[in-house]
Amino acid sequence: MACGTRSVIGAVFGPAATGELEYARRLAADLRPGMLPLGDRNFAAAALLNQMAATGADLLVRCKANRKLPTVARCRDGSTLTCRLLTTLTDPATHPAGELVRLHHERWEIETAYAELKSTVLGGRVLRARTPDGIEQEVWALLTAYQALRTAMTDATDSVPGTDPDRARAISKYNARGPAIDRTTYKATISIAILTSDP
Numbered sequence: 530m531a532c533g534t535r536s537v538i539g540a541v542f543g544p545a546a547t548g549e550l551e552y553a554r555r556l557a558a559d560l561r562p563g564m565l566p567l568g569d570r571n572f573a574a575a576a577l578l579n580q581m582a583a584t585g586a587d588l589l590v591r592c593k594a595n596r597k598l599p600t601v602a603r604c605r606d607g608s609t610l611t612c613r614l615l616t617t618l619t620d621p622a623t624h625p626a627g628e629l630v631r632l633h634h635e636r637w638e639i640e641t642a643y644a645e646l647k648s649t650v651l652g653g654r655v656l657r658a659r660t661p662d663g664i665e666q667e668v669w670a671l672l673t674a675y676q677a678l679r680t681a682m683t684d685a686t687d688s689v690p691g692t693d694p695d696r697a698r699a700i701s702k703y704n705a706r707g708p709a710i711d712r713t714t715y716k717a718t719i720s721i722a723i724l725t726s727d728p
Contacts, residue, residue: 532567532638534683534694535645537676542668553577560586565618567636570594573615587617589633638695650675 530537539559541552553572560566562585570591572578581588592598592613602610614633618624647653650671658664682697 530639530642532635532695534679535638535642536679536683537672538564540668540672542665550574550577554580557581557584560584562586565589565632567633569636578615582617589614589616589618589629591615591633641695645678646671646675650678 539556541555543552549571553568554577557577557580560581564584564586566581566586566588568588568590570593573590573592573596578588578590592615594613598611598613600609601612604610612626614629616624616629618629656664656667658667679694683694686692686694686697
C-alpha cells in the first residue's frame, strides 16, 4: 500500500500457514525504481532485502534487535550509538538520518489501511464464501472496492489545496452493517470526511 494515499499497489494472500516473509517475496515483483518500501523488523531478512533491492526500489526497514551492527559513535558514558534502520538511501546529504526515522514511522499507515478494510469496507463482517476460490473472489472484490474508495478520497483531498490524502476517512451511514448500496437508487451509503485539524 502507498503510505500517503493508502492505495493498493499489490496484493497477495493465502493460507495463514504461509508466513509473511513468503508473501513479501511475492509482493517484491510489484516494486519499481522510485518506490520506497517501509518495513518492520520482521522483514529484515537478507534474502528478502536483496530481492527487493534488485527491483531498483529503495528500502527502509527496521532492524531486528538481536542483529549485531557496527558502532556509529561512542557516547561519553561508554554506551554506543548504532543505526537500527536498514536502507539503500545512504547519502546523508540527501537523506538525513532524522528524516529517515520520521519517514519510517509512516509505515503505520498500513495498519490504518487494514482497519479501514475491516471496519469500513468489510463492515466488521466475516467473508461469506465457503470455498478457497470463493474466498479469493471475495477478497479481490473487497480490495477493488477499497481501491475505488481510496481513489475517491484522494480526489476529495486534492480539491482542498495542501490536504494530505491520509486526512480523509470513510464514514458509513450504517456502521453496524458497513457500506451498502440502495438497490433502487444505486447510491452508496459511504461519505468522505476530510479532517481539517491535525490529529
